[in-house]
Structure formats: structure tokens, C-alpha cells
Amino acid sequence: MPLLIAALGEILAFVFRQIVVKFILFTVMYLLLTQLAPLVTSYLPNGANVSSLFNSLPSAVLWFLNISAFDVTFPMIIVAYFTRFFIRRIPFIG
Known part of the structure; x- marks a missing residue:
């Protein structure tokens, strides 16, 4: 007992x-x-000026960005880097 x-x-x-x-x-x-x-x-800037930025790029750069699916891959890469950064900063996970 x-x-x-x-x-x-x-x-x-x-x-x-x-x-x-x-x-x-x-x-x-x-x-x-x-x-x-x-x-x-709320403090981040809006994306209104992004379209004018892409309009000023040369056509060869736009072709490469289109072929490499930049609109899909770039956000994935950024999210992966942020996730890696924040997971490494949490000391009490494991």
C-alpha cells in the first residue's frame, strides 16, 4: 500500500x-x-504600391518570376523562415 x-x-x-x-x-x-x-x-503598410513595383521590372525578370511560380513560392519561403526562427526561440518546447 x-x-x-x-x-x-x-x-x-x-x-x-x-x-x-x-x-x-x-x-x-x-x-x-x-x-x-x-x-x-495594423502597423504594416498596405500593398497598394506593390503593383507599381512589378510594373517597373523588365520583361525578362517577369518571365523568370512567372516560370518559377514566384507568387506561390515566395510566401512559402518567408513562412518557413519565420517558423524556423520562432521555433528556435522557444526554449521550453522539448
């Missing part, structure tokens, strides 16, 4: 030391990100 009580105590200690703390941390991170994302995007 004392062995069962000791095992139960260890299980509860693990739950409160590891699982509950990580749950609280991830909940706080989620709430911060959901509240800060609209604030940050």
Missing part, C-alpha cells in the same frame, strides 16, 4: 510539474499571439 501511495504521489507531481505548467504557458502564448497579431498587422 505505501508503494501505491508513493507511485500516486509521483504521478501527481509529474502532472503538476510538467503538464499543468506547459498548459498554462501555451495558453498564455496563444492569448498573447491572438491579441498581438492584429495590433502588429
Whole structure:
């Protein structure tokens, strides 16, 4: 019986030391990100001048961007770099 009580105590200690703390941390991170994302995007410039930028490029550059599917690949590359950056900055994931 004392062995069962000791095992139960260890299980509860693990739950409160590891699982509950990580749950609280991830909940706080989620709430911060959901509240800060609209604030940050409100300070970003709009994309109205991007079309004039692409109109000033030579036709050879536009052809290469079209062949390489720049409109699809560029956002994927940017998101991959941001994801890699943020995952490396979170020390308590594993």
C-alpha cells in the first residue's frame, strides 16, 4: 500500500510539474499571439504600391518570376523562415 501511495504521489507531481505548467504557458502564448497579431498587422503598410513595383521590372525578370511560380513560392519561403526562427526561440518546447 505505501508503494501505491508513493507511485500516486509521483504521478501527481509529474502532472503538476510538467503538464499543468506547459498548459498554462501555451495558453498564455496563444492569448498573447491572438491579441498581438492584429495590433502588429495594423502597423504594416498596405500593398497598394506593390503593383507599381512589378510594373517597373523588365520583361525578362517577369518571365523568370512567372516560370518559377514566384507568387506561390515566395510566401512559402518567408513562412518557413519565420517558423524556423520562432521555433528556435522557444526554449521550453522539448
